Amino acid sequence: MTPSGVFVFARDPESSEQVWSAMVGYPGDPRYREFYRDIGFDREMEYIKDYIDPSGVRVNTGIKYHRITSKSLDASQKDYYDIDVAMEAVEEHARDFLHKKEKQVKRLVDVMGVEPVIVAPFDAELFGHWWFEGVFFLKRFFELVNESRTLKLVTASEVIDTLEEVQIVTPADSSWGAGGYYETWLNGTNDWIYRHLHEMVERMVELARKYYDSSDPLTERVLNQMLRELFLAQSSDWAFIMTTRTSVEYAENRTKLHIKRFFDLYDQLTSGNINKKVLEYYEWVDAIFPEINFRVMARDVV
Missing domain, CATH: 1.20.1430.10 (Families 57/38 glycoside transferase, middle domain)
Structure with missing residues (x-):
């Protein structure tokens, strides 16, 4: 808690990297939908003209035919998207994230001697926007956590209600970006x-x-x-x-x-x-x- 009475929760960098990282995070899997390809720009004008502004200005429609395929490929070389294959990736990643969080909790208990709180905040736009399958990942992860004997989902307020004493701290300037600053x-x-x-x-x-x-x-x-x-x-x-x-x-x-x-x-x-x-x-x-x-x-x- 800060001297002014505001409770502060430290963001877990391990969880952030596993879910958010552009290089090693789940959203970059080749099976997931490619955000930067959209028929509003991909399709020929004759096909798309009735679905964009009459002036001919192209816009994103939300309809995307392609998958990430590979980070090294040019956008024009992407393969077609298969939602069934993408859902297989969702299942794999939800289970993998659960397994990693369970291991992390056990490791922290051994080190700290108390039940740890893992704080994993993300931009809401990641799920369903940048990472189309992200909402399905969240749903499946929540279902798996509900069956876990190690993990439990709680809100920050619920954590605060369990505290008997707190540490008074003054956080340094920081951000969620690489390196923790700007x-x-x-x-x-x-x-x-x-x-x-x-x-x-x-x-x-x-x-x-x-x-x-x-x-x-x-x-x-x-x-x-x-x-x-x-x-x-x-x-x-x-x-x-x-x-x-x-x-x-x-x-x-x-x-x-x-x-x-x-x-x-x-x-x-x-x-x-x-x-x-x-x-x-x-x-x-x-x-x-x-x-x-x-x-x-x-x-x-x-």
Whole structure:
């Protein structure tokens, strides 16, 4: 527990590597579905045109025909996906993870002399999104744990309720990234993005304060869309992908795209020459955060 009374649980790096690691983790198995192949981009325009925007802009549909096959292969060389084979991998991996956690518990009991708590938090988007079969893995693992005599699933609150005494600690700055700090998001592969992000924040704050009391709907739409583009450009996924080298061109292009759209809108607003068609397109293609309000950027940060 921290001096301010907040309970802290240390993340188990062993569990993280087994499930999350791009190199040795379960999601990288060749039998699992390939995230970066989608018929929205793979299929010929004549086939896909009725399922994407009438303008012809290609989008992800969620329908993916291919499996990972091999990390060393180009995306165009991937084999077709077989869900039955993928479910065999799910069964193998759920059992393997259970076996490894049971061994880990027994090892920790021998060393510590008390029942250990293994904390294994993950991004929710891993299961079902990046790792399509991840939800099936979780389901099967939970079923197997229910039969285990060694493991038990509990919440953090349930653990706290059993404690008679706690250690007072002050955690160091850290992250779930490689090395436990921020190297994944700030290194030679991605450091170029931050000067742009900092400038975008400065200009967003400047305009949010200038137009805070504005009642012009068009001005508000431009500023709200600028904030969307800023948030999208700030997505940690882009810097992460640049570091892991999994789909670098895509991550770089997405970053540059949102930066470009932001400054395009900035120039339109400050020049008084707003292109409604361009704005409408940006609002359509980047429609995240429907209730966004640019005025939050006008507040002083303490």
